[in-house]
Amino acid sequence: MKKIELLAPAGDLEKLKIAIDYGADAVYFGGEMFSLRAGAGNLTIDEIKEGVYYAHAKGKKAYLTVNIYAHNEDIKPFEEYLNKIKDINIDAFLVSDPGILLLIKEAIPDAEFHLSTQANMTNFKAAEFWHQQGIKRIVLARELTFEEIKELHSKMPEGMEIEAFVQGAMCISYSGRCLLSNFMIERDANRGQCAHPCRWKYSLVEEQRPDEYFPVEEDERGTYILNSRDLCMIDHIPELINSGIVSAKIEGRMKSVFYVATIVSAYRKAIDAYYADPENYVFKEEWLNELKKVSHRQFTTGFYFNKPTNKDQDYQTSAYTREYTFTGLVKDYNPETGIALVEQRNKMSIGEEIEIFGPNDDFFTQTLQIMMDENGEPVESAPHPQQLLQIKVNQPVASGFMLRKKK
Template structure:
């Protein structure tokens, strides 16, 4: 059985390295233009080269997003951009616009093309059409059920791979085809600048009664009538694998390294456990518990088992649940002293109970009993952003381990 690919988001070079170190088989990233996450830090040409090299040196893949819907004034700049990246051994380009697909093929004839979920592929005939245009993989629309995906797989050639999202934010519009942001803020969602107005609070106003706001539900403050829960499929690894998809994709190029590490690590463990013993596979609740330790909305299984209902919406709030705080990133560890050098990410104090986790490990819990500054002087707290401190660890750690504490 060929193992399914775990595909992780990389909003910048640090996140790319974290995703790979924590178990991703491949990452997807955007350049400084033409990807659908303009708010992410994204990648300069130098960062693209370094990131691709980092992935390849570890036997992983790096896919680049070029999935905007281009306007006329984008074309000349895109042509120049393709010339600047054509010698970088990027593994695949994620594209939604047919014109951009054609341009990439002309500039980089051997490029592997993945069709973005923005192209809204929902049936096997459309998938077959794109395959004839040279597309190697279809990133399926989020609106498909497992039954539909299995039928797609049966009716398509094995040479065409399928990819589907398994974790992350859901769009209230059809796989991202949304005009709300453009209309309300003049930020074009289809060019990477979505303001997420679907998460805003709304009330009903009758035409002849301006200024009188009627709640859509019993909540008098208004209601989040377009506010979807986050997709989470970690409890359904067998169904994901057996659906026939080749790649399981995590959403979140705008998320933190803490988010990327936690989500990738949990899915890595779950997927590996399934392949180790498909018939005897048992879901472990702690994997789901790990996912809940990062900033998230309440979870849903999206369209996979049927069309979503009102239970898949959150009508009370668009706020995230944040029960844990990312407090530090390990830079190095001295086995002789048991001291770890930590880059502070949020305030920590002597006496705090923290959880420590890293690649391919389970977390452990300890109290901060010894906290030193860079000159090895005892301190009571580390309140300054990216402050360098030393902490006595109860178990060995290594670079890129992370520290979190419960709020």
């Protein structure tokens, strides 16, 4: 049985490598231009070369996202950009604009194309149309149920693949095609600059009383009428696989390296456990608990089982739940001394309890007892961003392991 692909976001080169190391089968990333995540770090052309090489060396795939809806002024710069990247062995291009698709075809005749969710692909006739344009894989709009996905899979052209989001933020607009941000502050969501006004607080104003603002109160903190919970499908791996989806996609190119590692690792374990014994597969609550250790909103299954109701919205706050803090990234480890070289990411102090986890490993807990600076001088706390520390760990670790602590 061919395994479903676990597809992870890579907002920059570090996240790309971490996603691969923590179990992703493929990564998707944007360049410095023409991607719908202008706020992400994104990759320079040299970083794209390095990232693609890194993925291929590990037997993984790398997809470039170029899913803007281009305006006339974008065409010439995009042609110039294609000339710079056309010799990089990118596995597929995620596109939504037919003009962008045409330009890539002209510059890279043998390119593979995946249709971005921005194209709002919701039916098998649309799949047939896009197949005729050379699209191999469709990234479904988030507004489809399992029943619709199964029918689409049974009727779409042979050889065409389905990719679908399984984890991450939900857009209140139709699969991301939102004009609210552009209307309010002239930041175009369809060109990568969404300000997420759907998660702002709102009040009601009556036409004849323009200076009187009536709060539409849910509680004392305000009202969030367009504030969706985060999608989470880790406890529905069998349904995802049996629906015909070939690629399970994690949202979050603007998320932290800690987020990417944690989410990818949890889904990797759940997916592998299913394929190891499909008949006796049992979901483990610990996988879901891991997801809750990164910054998140409350969870929902989105449209997969039914159309969302008021229970899939969060009316109390648009803030994230942050129960754990990412405190350090292991850069090196000496097995003879048990000392790990750690790059600090948030403050940690002697006496605090920390959790340490890595690729393919469960976390372990220890009290922080021995911590030194780069020169071997003992320190009580590590308040300086990205300072290098020597930390005594109770179990073997390796480069890429992460430290976290509960708030």
